[in-house]
Amino acid sequence: MLKIIKIVWIILCVLVLFISFYYFDDDPKNDIDIFLILSMLFLSFPSGYVAAAVLKLIAILWVKIWGEPPSNSYLLIIIIWLPYFIVGYIQWFVLTPKLVKWIKKRRKGVTH
Numbered sequence: 001m002l003k004i005i006k007i008v009w010i011i012l013c014v015l016v017l018f019i020s021f022y023y024f025d026d027d028p029k030n031d032i033d034i035f036l037i038l039s040m041l042f043l044s045f046p047s048g049y050v051a052a053a054v055l056k057l058i059a060i061l062w063v064k065i066w067g068e069p070p071s072n073s074y075l076l077i078i079i080i081w082l083p084y085f086i087v088g089y090i091q092w093f094v095l096t097p098k099l100v101k102w103i104k105k106r107r108k109g110v111t112h
Helices: 002-023 032-043 048-066 074-111
Strands: none
Touching: 002 032, 002 074, 032 048, 032 074, 048 074
């Protein structure tokens, strides 16, 4: 069951990336980044907030160093998407299974 959930989750994340690529254009008023961030925040909730904080810190440092925010590009879409994907994957498919296994082990030890 976990394998199916993992495949569906990865497909949804990649779909968000492809939709973002498809609707991206060089118009500074293009709001596809909002779709990207909100979708990935939903898929990686609650650890996606860690990714959001890291991205915010990177954006602040970027502006302090170079004086202006990075321009919209396909590379920027990947840079925004990747941290959400990584923290979401670690949360759902590394840490959560370990936590469930640990809780089951603790319960088993308590009942006997």
